[in-house]
Amino acid sequence: MSSIASSSAVGGGRSAESSNANKISKRPKYSKFTQQELPACKPILTPSWVILTFLIIGIVFIPLGALCLSASQSVVEIVDRYDTDCIPESSRHNKVAYIQGLGEKTCNRTLWVTRTMKHPVYVYYQLENFYQNHRRYVKSRSDAQLRDPNHLNDVSSCAPEDIAFGEPIVPCGLVAWSLFNDTYDFTKNHQHLPVNKKGISWKSDREKKFGKDVFPKNFQKGSLIGGGSLNPNIPLSEQEDLIVWMRTAALPKFRKLYGRIDVDLEAGDTLQVLLSNNYNTYSFNGKKKLVISTTSWLGGKNNFLGIAYLTVGGSCLFLALSFALLYLLSPRQLGDPSYLSWNRSAGGGR
Helix, strand or coil: CHHHHHHHHHHHHHHHHHHHHHHHHCCCCCCCCCCCCCCCCCCCCCHHHHHHHHHHHHHHHHHHHHHHHHHHHCCCEEEEECCCCCCCHHHCCCHHHHHHCCCCCEEEEEEECCCCECCCEEEEEEEECCCCCCHHHHHCCCHHHHHCHHHCCCCCCCCCCCEECCEECECCCHHHHCCCCCEEEEEECCEEECCECCCCCCHHHHHHHCCCCCCCECCCCCCCCCCCCCCCCCCHHHCHHHHHHHCCCCCCCEEEEEEEECCCECCCCEEEEEEECCCCCHHHCCEEEEEEECCECCECCCCHHHHHHHHHHHHHHHHHHHHHHHHHHCCCCCCCHHHCHHHHHHHHHC
């Protein structure tokens, strides 16, 4: 009996030990990372450090903002809104009917150059209240079809502009279908001014997104014409107006490059523009503008970046001076426990 009892006792001891061992094995392995004991930088924001930081930001941002604003102001820009003026007076009560009607819709505009514009001078068209970022509009295209001649029938995502007369449309989708089709012909001081339309699109788009062996087919052949037409004998990689248009804009107000004027425009020059007003922005209360602009090292005319830098830099400089003045007039000992909330409340109670 005693041997059996001792055996059971020994067995019970072993099971207890194994149970304890199992419990111990479940503990996570010790490391400084899991115990948050890694060395860390814990900066103390002393008044001198705060004042110095704001001062440096102000000193750096203010000249940078002035430089950006100066670059923006150096850009010469001519903006002409023509969507209403190019509708005859007799048709302005129903602009949609006029723009959808038959016949040529030409319009003459006169622009004056007030400051010298060094070449290259860029010609843009600007649309407003046009939501190219709408989900259904953006999805209505086939990138595989644009790129590969073996995927011309891949029109599953192009509805409603996918099939016409039983054949696939190339390029398909609403984005291509709504291609901008107003045209501009320039004359400077009664001499024709050519507009260079080569190289206006991104090189990566021409080489990788639009195929050299993909040609327009069955395009704008439906019952409702959306915008411009395409030459069926020119591959999509060379149809740069289409490539520019297919890079959809993020905002309802946007500009797209139309072409480039490769001669200087002098102050006092008069530009005569023979304009074809074809694009229908009237059905959605949109606006159309012709923009002629130079560029700077910062890009086009945009005062926002310079104003933002000046605002932040001025605010930081003001805070630095305010904190410095406050620190000089009313200094306090760093780490003084009398400023703790519970000490102040206890002192008030006494």
